[in-house]
Amino acid sequence: MRPFSYFIPASLQEALAIFQREGEGGRPIAGGTDLVVQLKEGGHKFPYPRYLVSVRRLPELRRLEWVEGEGLRLGAAVTMAEIEASPIVRERYLALAEGARVVGSRQTANMATVGGNLCNAAPSADTAPPLLVLGAKARILGPRGERLLPLEEFFLGPGRTVLEHGEVLVEVLLPPPLPRSASAYRRHTPRQCMDIAVVGVAAFLALDEAGEKIAEARIALGAVAPTPIRAHRAEALLVGRPASPEVLGEAALMAREEASPISDVRGSAQFRRYLVGVMTEAVLEEALSRARGR
Numbered sequence: 434m435r436p437f438s439y440f441i442p443a444s445l446q447e448a449l450a451i452f453q454r455e456g457e458g459g460r461p462i463a464g465g466t467d468l469v470v471q472l473k474e475g476g477h478k479f480p481y482p483r484y485l486v487s488v489r490r491l492p493e494l495r496r497l498e499w500v501e502g503e504g505l506r507l508g509a510a511v512t513m514a515e516i517e518a519s520p521i522v523r524e525r526y527l528a529l530a531e532g533a534r535v536v537g538s539r540q541t542a543n544m545a546t547v548g549g550n551l552c553n554a555a556p557s558a559d560t561a562p563p564l565l566v567l568g569a570k571a572r573i574l575g576p577r578g579e580r581l582l583p584l585e586e587f588f589l590g591p592g593r594t595v596l597e598h599g600e601v602l603v604e605v606l607l608p609p610p611l612p613r614s615a616s617a618y619r620r621h622t623p624r625q626c627m628d629i630a631v632v633g634v635a636a637f638l639a640l641d642e643a644g645e646k647i648a649e650a651r652i653a654l655g656a657v658a659p660t661p662i663r664a665h666r667a668e669a670l671l672v673g674r675p676a677s678p679e680v681l682g683e684a685a686l687m688a689r690e691e692a693s694p695i696s697d698v699r700g701s702a703q704f705r706r707y708l709v710g711v712m713t714e715a716v717l718e719e720a721l722s723r724a725r726g727r
């Protein structure tokens with residue numbers, strides 16, 4: 434690694450002030466499980482940073498708080514281990530707990546943060562599809578003030594987000610779950626653990642009052658496009674239709690069409706597309722069975 438300055442601010446305001454004072458060439462660092470590896474490899478993904486600002490212990494980024502009528506405030510520096518262990522996340526946002534649970538080893542999960550996972554912007558990031566189907570919004574603070582945007586607008590490409598110099602992802606906001614709704618996430622990896630998703634699929638379903646028709650549906654796909662994506666056309670096929678295996682199957686076929694995978698060492702584009710179909714059907718079935726159980 435090449436030399437760089439390292440700042441440990443005590444507050445978010447101080448962190449933002451450091452970026453202002455030091456100027457271009459700085460990056461936030463949280464758990465370092467992506468960034469340190471990239472720095473050791475020479476920092477090919479971005480210009481090698483002149484300085485790092487640790488956001489890991491900033492109180493504003495460490496909240497995991499249920500606010501009645503508002504939903505969940507999930508600080509960007511909350512770790513995968515904390516998310517997985519949270520009773521509120523398990524009870525109300527199960528797909529997110531399932532995404533956090535598969536990230537790395539126990540050691541990785543104790544360091545890796547949800548904000549780092551999103552800001553690193555790997556198409557395969559395991560918390561991205563769950564957060565997309567759960568209707569997450571990203572709260573960002575920077576030199577030009579605050580912005581709140583749907584997570585879907587956050588990713589620009591592999592390793593690229595809307596974040597500009599000096600901006601910090603503070604938290605992710607999740608609306609309260611709808612009645613008779615549930616979510617699920619699964620990924621395919623050749624190894625059981627310590628692997629990166631070949632395909633990841635999350636689904637969210639809400640049923641109507643009779644529990645027969647689908648009132649709302651969201652599907653998100655990881656590792657099959659330059660960013661994690663929503664499968665909007667598949668979702669549209671579900672809304673207002675009976676929650677039957679045939680309808681779920683139709684949506685899964687549509688999700689296959691919406692994926693635009695590439696071939697790489699983890700799998701061919703053809704295999705990935707096939708997996709999207711099979712996994713979307715399975716994840717929709719899982720979400721449906723959970724929603725019916727409520």
Ligand SMILES: Cc1cc2nc3c(=O)[nH]c(=O)nc-3n(C[C@H](O)[C@H](O)[C@H](O)COP(=O)(O)OP(=O)(O)OC[C@H]3O[C@@H](n4cnc5c(N)ncnc54)[C@H](O)[C@@H]3O)c2cc1C
Pocket residue numbers: 460461462463464465466467468469470488494509510535536537538541544545546547548549550551552553557558559560596600601602603627628629630
């Ligand atoms: C052994 C191992 C296994 C792994 N397994 C998985 C896996 O199964 N699934 C998976 O998805 N990932 C996996 N990863 C990748 C990594 O652990 C996750 O992406 C993790 O969530 C990154 O979080 P972090 O806090 O360590 O981020 P860091 O490395 O600290 O930062 C990552 C990027 O985000 C930026 N950043 C961090 N926080 C903020 C913020 N609040 N605001 C603005 N920018 C910010 C940094 O500048 C950097 O560009 C693995 C990594 C390792 C080393």
